[in-house]
Amino acid sequence: MTSEISFTKGHGTENDFVLVADPDGSWNPDAALVAAICDRRAGLGGDGLIRAVRTAAAPDAAALAGQAEWFMDYRNADGSIAEMCGNGVRVFAEFLLRGGFLPAGAGDGDWFPVATRAGLKRLRREADGSWTADMGPWSLTGGRRALADGSDALVQVHGLDGVARPALSVDLGNPHTVVALPHAAELEAADLTRAPEVQPVPPHGTNVELVVPVDVLDVDGDGDPDVGDIAMRVHERGSGETRSCGTGACAAALATRAWAGEGAPDVWRVRVPGGRLVVTVGAGSSLAEGTVWLSGPARLVATGTFRLPA
Ligand SMILES: N[C@@H](CCC[C@H](N)C(=O)O)C(=O)O
Secondary structure, eight states, X not given: OOOEEEEEEEEETTEEEEEEEOTTOOOOOOHHHHHHHHOTTTSOOOXXXXXXXXXXXXXXXXXXXXXXXXXXXXXXXXXXXXXXXXXXXXXXXXXXXXXXXXXTTTTBSXXXXXXXXXXXXXXXXXXXXXXXEEEEEEEESSTTOSSTTSOSEEEEOTTSOSOOEEXXXXXXXXXXXEEEOSOHHHHHHOOTTSOOEEESOOTTOOEEEEEEEEEEEOTTOSSSOOEXXXXXXXXXXXXXXXXXXXXXXXXXXXXXXXXXXTTOOSEEEEEETTEEEEEEEOTTOOSSEEEEEEEEOOEEEEEEEEEOOO
């Protein structure tokens, strides 16, 4: 039985992860062990644990065998399983590359595939060392039907005025609920030590993003706004408040774009407490569904061994 594991610690805009290479899928930690590893006082600490398993050895990726060599097994800090992690998949790509699990130069100017529970994602390494993830399909899941104001849910955020706010549900392979706040002061005042209360209650839980519009820029100078700028905080399902969330940044940008309506930008800068991400909506996307890319840093900061609790 394994008594210790080799790990790498990494983060993407301070959304931090413990990464473990398990090529043959022989180490399958239960929820309690994942939570112990992610514990910031008694363990290594992390918003999540990422296991790198060869797709051929990963039952959860059976449908993708032959399409990607590696499967990203993502677990939240409480040990729950998540379908996808946008910051995590960039850090995963850096981990595979630096660990020699991919041919040298993989991702440079070209895409390579990664299997996730939310399907196949493609990764590309940019000249500055950051990564772009082709996050694949997204959709507004509530159909913007339930309420007349372009929302499909109500969210009560602790620490504000007690009023339930309209929100929009976005599926990025994992579930998100985005709430627009009018002022940066409200974004700061929100108490995310407790999960915001979402109605109707999402069947599989949800990540909740609070978003404030900052600016709309005409970067190419043609008179039309082409880059949106928003600020976001997030309460993640299974992890609590984190300093960034990649799928959350995509959801926040896509919800803001939907609220803005036709003519809204397809490129969004998303400010999060841990840095900045760029979200690019795929060509041919409508306001309600399409594809999306996520760009941002991926940093590996430590390696070591962790003694597993007896
Ligand atoms: N931080 C991640 C999302 C991780 C999973 C999420 N908490 C969930 O349960 O869906 C990201 O960067 O996307």
